[in-house]
Every structure is written in C-alpha cells, then in structure tokens.
Amino acid sequence: MSPTPREAAQAGVPDKPLLAVLRGERRDPPPVWMMRQAGRYLPEYRELRAAKGGFLDLVYDSDAAAEVTLQPLKRFPLDAAILFSDILIVPFALGQNLSFVAGDGPSLTPPLVGTDLATLTPYPVRLEPIYETVAKVKAGLGPSQTLIGFAGAPWTVATYMVAGHGSRDQAETRRLAYGDAGRFGAIVEAIETMTFDYLSGQIEAGAEVVQLFDSWSGSLAPSEFERWVIAPTARLTARLRQKYPDVPVIGFPKGAGGKLCAYARVTGVSAVGLDETVDPVWADKELPAGLPVQGNLDPLALIAGGAALKPAVRRILDALAGRPHIFNLGHGILQDTPIAHVEELMALLKKKKK
Amino acid sequence: MSPTPREAAQAGVPDKPLLAVLRGERRDPPPVWMMRQAGRYLPEYRELRAAKGGFLDLVYDSDAAAEVTLQPLKRFPLDAAILFSDILIVPFALGQNLSFVAGDGPSLTPPLVGTDLATLTPYPVRLEPIYETVAKVKAGLGPSQTLIGFAGAPWTVATYMVAGHGSRDQAETRRLAYGDAGRFGAIVEAIETMTFDYLSGQIEAGAEVVQLFDSWSGSLAPSEFERWVIAPTARLTARLRQKYPDVPVIGFPKGAGGKLCAYARVTGVSAVGLDETVDPVWADKELPAGLPVQGNLDPLALIAGGAALKPAVRRILDALAGRPHIFNLGHGILQDTPIAHVEELMALLKKKKK
Numbered sequence: 001m002s003p004t005p006r007e008a009a010q011a012g013v014p015d016k017p018l019l020a021v022l023r024g025e026r027r028d029p030p031p032v033w034m035m036r037q038a039g040r041y042l043p044e045y046r047e048l049r050a051a052k053g054g055f056l057d058l059v060y061d062s063d064a065a066a067e068v069t070l071q072p073l074k075r076f077p078l079d080a081a082i083l084f085s086d087i088l089i090v091p092f093a094l095g096q097n098l099s100f101v102a103g104d105g106p107s108l109t110p111p112l113v114g115t116d117l118a119t120l121t122p123y124p125v126r127l128e129p130i131y132e133t134v135a136k137v138k139a140g141l142g143p144s145q146t147l148i149g150f151a152g153a154p155w156t157v158a159t160y161m162v163a164g165h166g167s168r169d170q171a172e173t174r175r176l177a178y179g180d181a182g183r184f185g186a187i188v189e190a191i192e193t194m195t196f197d198y199l200s201g202q203i204e205a206g207a208e209v210v211q212l213f214d215s216w217s218g219s220l221a222p223s224e225f226e227r228w229v230i231a232p233t234a235r236l237t238a239r240l241r242q243k244y245p246d247v248p249v250i251g252f253p254k255g256a257g258g259k260l261c262a263y264a265r266v267t268g269v270s271a272v273g274l275d276e277t278v279d280p281v282w283a284d285k286e287l288p289a290g291l292p293v294q295g296n297l298d299p300l301a302l303i304a305g306g307a308a309l310k311p312a313v314r315r316i317l318d319a320l321a322g323r324p325h326i327f328n329l330g331h332g333i334l335q336d337t338p339i340a341h342v343e344e345l346m347a348l349l350k351k352k353k354k
Numbered sequence: 355m356s357p358t359p360r361e362a363a364q365a366g367v368p369d370k371p372l373l374a375v376l377r378g379e380r381r382d383p384p385p386v387w388m389m390r391q392a393g394r395y396l397p398e399y400r401e402l403r404a405a406k407g408g409f410l411d412l413v414y415d416s417d418a419a420a421e422v423t424l425q426p427l428k429r430f431p432l433d434a435a436i437l438f439s440d441i442l443i444v445p446f447a448l449g450q451n452l453s454f455v456a457g458d459g460p461s462l463t464p465p466l467v468g469t470d471l472a473t474l475t476p477y478p479v480r481l482e483p484i485y486e487t488v489a490k491v492k493a494g495l496g497p498s499q500t501l502i503g504f505a506g507a508p509w510t511v512a513t514y515m516v517a518g519h520g521s522r523d524q525a526e527t528r529r530l531a532y533g534d535a536g537r538f539g540a541i542v543e544a545i546e547t548m549t550f551d552y553l554s555g556q557i558e559a560g561a562e563v564v565q566l567f568d569s570w571s572g573s574l575a576p577s578e579f580e581r582w583v584i585a586p587t588a589r590l591t592a593r594l595r596q597k598y599p600d601v602p603v604i605g606f607p608k609g610a611g612g613k614l615c616a617y618a619r620v621t622g623v624s625a626v627g628l629d630e631t632v633d634p635v636w637a638d639k640e641l642p643a644g645l646p647v648q649g650n651l652d653p654l655a656l657i658a659g660g661a662a663l664k665p666a667v668r669r670i671l672d673a674l675a676g677r678p679h680i681f682n683l684g685h686g687i688l689q690d691t692p693i694a695h696v697e698e699l700m701a702l703l704k705k706k707k708k
Contacts, residue, residue, distance in 0.1 A: 168522065171654065178658035218572075218609075221652040221684070222633035223669060255572075257611020258636045279576035282612045298575040300525065304532035315577060330575070 014143035018079045021292050021324040022209060022248035022270055029349050030317070030325045031079035033148070034342075036332030037072040038084045041339070044071050055100040059085050060129050066136035073145060075339070076346050079326075080146040080209075081137055083202065085130055087152030087213055090194050091161045093127050095120030104165075111164025113172050117187055127198050131205040138206030149207030151199055153214035153251070154191040154232040161187060170219045177224060184228075192232050196239050203244050210240065211250040211273070218255015225259050233267040241268065250294060254331070261286050276330025280319035292324035297345070299334045305341040313348050368497035372433045375646050375678040376563060376602035376624055383703050384671070384679045385433035387502070388696075390686030391426040392438045395693070398425050409454040413439050414483050420490035427499060429693070430700050433680075434500040434563075435491055437556065439484050441506030441567055444548050445515045447481050449474030458519075465518025467526050471541055481552050485559040492560030503561030505553055507568035507605070508545040508586040515541060524573045531578060538582075546586050550593050557598050564594065565604040565627070572609015579613050587621040595622065604648060608685070615640050630684025634673035646678035651699070653688045659695040667702050 017031035040046055045068055052058040059065055069084040088106050092098040096108040110119075138147050151157075160166065162173040162184075177184045199210045217229045237249050252273030253263050264272050264287050274283055274295030283293060301312040316327070327349055333342075371385035394400055399422055406412040413419055423438040442460050446452040450462040464473075492501050505511075514520065516527040516538075531538045553564045571583045591603050606627030607617050618626050618641050628637055628649030637647060655666040670681070681703055687696075 174652075174654050175657065178654055178662040218631060221630050221655065221666065222635075223666065224652075225631075225633075255609075255611070255631075257609070257631060258614065258640065259631070259633055260612065261636070262633070276575045277572060277579075277609075277611060277613075279579075279613055279616070281576070282615070286612070298528075298578075300528050300532055301575065303529065308532040312575065312577065 016079075016144055016146050016208075018146040018326060019208060019248070021326050022250070024290060024292065024324055026322075026324050028321070029351075030320075030327045032327040032346070032349055033078050033080040033082065034072070034329050034333050035082075037076075037078065037082065038068045039333060040335040041333055041337040041342075042071055042075070055086070056098065059089070062129050062132035062136055065133040066140065069133070069137045070140050073141075076342060077350065079144065080148050081141060082148040082211070083130070083134055083137065083150060083207065085133070085150070087150075087157060087215075088160060089127065089130060090151060090157055090191060090198055093122060093124050093198070094161070094190060094194055095122050096161060106160065106165065108160055108164050112162045112187055113164070113176060117183075117190060122194070124194070124197065127201055130198075131201045134202050134205035134207055146208050147206055148209045148211055148250075149199060149202030150211040150213060151195045153212040153217070153229065153253070154188045154195065154236070155220070155228045156214050156216045157191045157195070158184070158187050158228070159216050161191070170216050174219065174224065177228060181227075188228060188232055192236055196236060199236075199240060200243060203247050207247070209248050209250060211252060212236070212269070214251070214253040214256075216255075217253040218257070222259060225256070226262070229253055229256075230263055230266050233263070233269065237268045252294075264288055264291055271324075271326070273328065274330060278330070280316050284319050284323060287323075290323060292326065293320060294326040294328045296328065296330035299329050299331050299337065302329065302341050302345060303334060303337050305338065305344060309341065309344060310348065313345065317349075370433075370498055370500050370562075372500040372680060373562060373602070375680050376604070378644060378646065378678055380676075380678050382675070383705075384674075384681045386681040386700070386703055387432050387434040387436065388426070388683050388687050389436075391430075391432065391436065392422045393687060394689040395687055395691040395696075396425055396429070409440070410452065413443070416483050416486035416490055419487040420494065423487070423491045424494050427495075430696060431704065433498065434502050435495060436502040436565070437484070437488055437491065437504060437561065439487065439504070441504075441511060441569075442514060443481065443484060444505060444511055444545060444552055447476060447478050447552070448515070448544060448548055449476050450515060460514065460519065462514055462518050466516045466541055467518070467530060471537075471544060476548070478548070478551065481555055484552075485555045488556050488559035488561055500562050501560055502563045502565055502604075503553060503556030504565040504567060505549045507566040507571070507583065507607070508542045508549065508590070509574070509582045510568050510570045511545045511549070512538070512541050512582070513570050515545070524570050528573065528578065531582060535581075542582060542586055546590055550590060553594060554597060557601050561601070563602050563604060565606060566590070566623070568605070568607040568610075570609075571607040572611070576613060579610070580616070583607055583610075584617055584620050587617070587623065591622045606648075618642055618645055625678075625680070627682065628684060632684070634670050638673050638677060641677075644677060646680065647674060648680040648682045650682065650684035653683050653685050653691070656683065656695050656699060657688060657691050659692065659698060663695065663698060664702065667699065671703075
C-alpha cells in the first residue's frame, strides 16, 4: 500500500502521484506524462540533436541523453520523466548492428529472417551507458516526479530483428512465427532474457516504473497474440515482479483492440496503456476493476487543439474517473505539435475538478 | 424468414447457404467465400490481367471483369462471387481522376486536401459499366451461389479522396476531420449519396448482398469513429434497407477492435465482418446474440498451410459454431498463397461436423 498524500507528508516521504496511481489510488487531476515527450516538437531538443549528430550518438552520450530526458519537465508540469533511449538497444546488445538512417528509420543487420540467431555475438556491455543516463536523470528529478524506464516487448523487438527494419504489417515476422515456431520462439526467448537484464539494470540505476512497448502487437491473429504477446509479457512481468516487487510494470499493447481484456487479465502487468483508438468508456467497462490505465488522447487532437482538443480530453477524464488513471497520449507526440497546444492540455488537466 | 433447405427444395426455390446465414440461420459447414478471391494468386487471373493491360481497363471491360469474378468459383466450392471492381470507382464518379500505377497503388487527382469538393464535376455515368458486370456475373452463377456487390464505406473512401492516395495512418484525413469537420462532413455526405446510388445500381443489376469495406476504420479515435464510421454507415444502411428490405448489408470495419460492439449495435448492418486480429471467441461473447458474422482466418495462416492452418480454422469454427457464420479470411487473400492451401482449406471446411 502506498501512503496517502497526508501520510506521505507526515512521514516525510515525497508524494509521487504517478506511483500512487500505479499502486491503485485514484487522483484528481490524474498524473500526466506524454509518450515521446522528449522529442522533436521541442526546439531545445532539435538544437541538442543537431549538435550531437546521429540519434544513437545522442542515446549513448549519457549527459546529453539525461538532458534531453529532462527537457520537457522544465517546460510542462509533468509527473514523470521517461528515459530517452530506443527499443532497439536490446537487439544491439544481442549482437546486431544498429543504425538510424534519416528518412529510412532504423536498420538492424544481419536480419534474422536469413541468419541464425546463434551466429550473433551478444554484447551486453552495450546496455551499460543507458544505466548511466538513468542515474543522471534520477538525480535531476523533483521530489514528486517519477522516473520511467522502458524496453520494447519481445514480440515488437522480434519484428525488427527478423525483418531488419520496421514494416507496415510485420508480415515477414508473422510468417516466420507461423512457419517455424521453434526458431522464432528461440529469438523471442533471447530477447526476453536480455530485456530482463536490461530492465533490471535500469531499475538498479533508479527507474521506479518500467513500461513495455508492444508497438506492433496489433497485427497478430488471436492465437499468435496469446503466444507471442501475452505469454512473453507474462513471463517477463513475473520475473521482474519476483526480483523487484515494488516496481510497477506498465504494459502497452498498441492495437490490441478487443484482445486488451485478455492481455490485462493474463499478463499480470500493473497497468495497461490504451492507444488512441481504444474507447475509454469501453475499456473502463471491460478491464478488471481497479486496474490502473494510462492514456489515451489522440496525438492528432493535440495538433488540432482548440475545439477538437477540449471534448477529447473531457471524454477521457470522464470515462476513467472511476479508476486509477494516468493521463497520456495514445501514441507518441508528433513532431509538428504546437507547444501552445501542450500548454493548453496541461491547463485543461490541472483545472479538472470532479 | 428464409425457407429451410427442405422448404426451399420443396418450393423449388434454390437454397443459397450464404443468404440463409445472413438471414439468421446457422449452417454446418458454414458457407465460404474469400475476400479478393478473384485475384493475383490465380494464374488464370494473372493471364487475363496481363492481356488487358491496366487494372482499370479490366474493371471497365464488363466481359473480362465478369470472367475474372467467376474464375475462383470454377476452382473452389465457394458459396459466393464478389463483384470484381474497386472501392475508388465512387471517387471516379464524383469527378476525381483515377489511375493505378504499378507499385505505387491508386492515385486520385486532385486530392481534396487542397481542393474544394465543389470544383469537381460528377460523372455518375462512370458507374454504369459496373452494373453490366454485375448482370453478366449473375447470369453465370450456379443456383446455390450468391452474388455480393460492394462499395467502400464513406470514411475509407474519404481517406483516399482527401490524400489522393493510400496512406499508412490516414493522418491527413484525420487532421482535416478534426480541423474542419464542416468541410470534411460535406465530402463524406457526397460519398454517401453516390455510394447509395452505386449500391442501388448493383442491386438492380442482380447483387443479392452488399458489403461495405471500411478498410481504414482502425486508425480513428472513438469519437471520430462514431462520427465518421458508425454514423455514415448507419445512414447508408437505413437508406438501403428502406429501398431493398431483402438485401442484407455486411459491414466490415477493419481494425475496429473493441469498437466493433458499438458498430454492430448502432449501424444496423445485417452482419459484421471480423478481421484476422479479432478473437472470434471474444466476438461471439460480445456481439449481439444471433447477429451473423463473417471471417476471419489470417491470410498468413493460409500461406503457411499445414500445421498452422488446421488449428487456426478449427478455432474459428468452434468459436462461431453457436451463431450464423460465413467463413472468410480476415483480409484479402495474398498473392503468394499456394492454390493447394486454398484446396486444403476447402477440404477442412467441407468435412466439418459438429
């Protein structure tokens, strides 16, 4: 049980609204952070990024990565920082070469569609600079702010490792999973193990919550979803819970649709993220009572602002007023989002009164 | 009420399993057809297509289009033919120029993102050759086979008309819908009206069922889904039902996820199509009792065949054994699907015994 704000204040423990919600409290207004909040919509991010050169150079410079992580918290009254890193650090540590080509997105070589996993040489040392970033961010946070670590969920990471790049419908990986479940299962298992180590390292360095991004879970048929999304997430969550019982795990199975209910029931995650296509009224009705949820403003409603933004925010707040809720977008904030609209969102959230 | 098979036989009315299911009967085995069943996985299709040149040339040659429509029924024991045409015939009739560039997909000019709808000159005459195809297909069908006409649902058609092409996440159209709902609403209304005429023409020419493909409904936030998917589908369905009370309307909101329940309850469609990501067990539990459903084999499971195919088919048959069910894929059949796997699927379906 987390202390109430009063108990915390009495005990001298700083109140962290995001952690409180993840432990089952409702807060009004809800705590808020935004996926990809440290990103290109911020001029100070673009400036630092330009000075550093490549994306990976920025991720691996722990001073710069910590600075970038903290940038949005200097502008907006956010309740959490999320580590500035990338889900493909795990394939990099598993031995694939990783590069980010402007306009083309990430590239991993060799792609596992044509290469045996056993030919890769793991370099777990590639994870360590990230832990330094975590520690530096933690040192820069205010007392009410929470530090979120993250990794890609095994299925999503596997789609990149198999294809060697992002893809519209993950067809290559889905075909491998159907056609050679043994070989594909070994890839997922290797990712799971490395991800457990990676999240453990983040937690040891100061992450207070971890989020598993399953960005491409939406393309899977239900039996494949059970096998490659739910089962690995459940195993990973159980291992983390055993080692770090106090660290909540947020699962974010983007595009899961109606399968969100099974995901929430079976994986054991502490909270589920809702993407922007999920009706929060439906989610509140269908998800296990008391399970904290996170989301789910459409990033395009934030770009539109004004007349589109207000009712979209209101619908989410009203729908989720009856359960622990962390306000967030349903997807990463987009590059051309006006700063003024983020300020408008913060003002709308902070004046919420039930 | 449709006659039972016995009553139909007694009355001399041919029994059409697909129509019977759409009117609320359960059939074992279920009737079957496959989205995009007249397509490039068939060598006879590729041959005719090569002889005709462009895709649009094939669509507008009603003899060839009718032949293509009937090709899969000559190979497989399918219960329905679906008109060979394209959802972009409606924008073409609304006055946009339509072309299909190999590798690039369809192009509509001028895109409405930068042009006012009022500058287009409608050419409803562009719909008429399609009605000839419908009549020719109808004349070629066996007595137990059903002819399905179709159109794109207004939202999906609008995404092409606004952007001028297909897009990954329909962001341009979603932005226009948020930013200028009045202008976007006028586009949707024009599509609705032309689509009503188009489907009426198909029905007059012999279509016995119509399907509304809402291929891009999956990207919408819930309030936008209500406004641009559910509401236009409900209006169109109501108009069709009033004019042709005996013609069932199948709604296929691809990617709707948890919003499928609201779609099924509110639109008034006679049946809903399930894409391959929908768990049929969940759908059977959540959808209105007795509502016919269509779907939803993963096209990649059909490509995989063998050990992957059998349990995937079984799961669907078992989950939907308690309600009227039309077996189908969850998405169009893919070009590299082996013919032998389609034959395997047909054999699996035809030997089904409860």
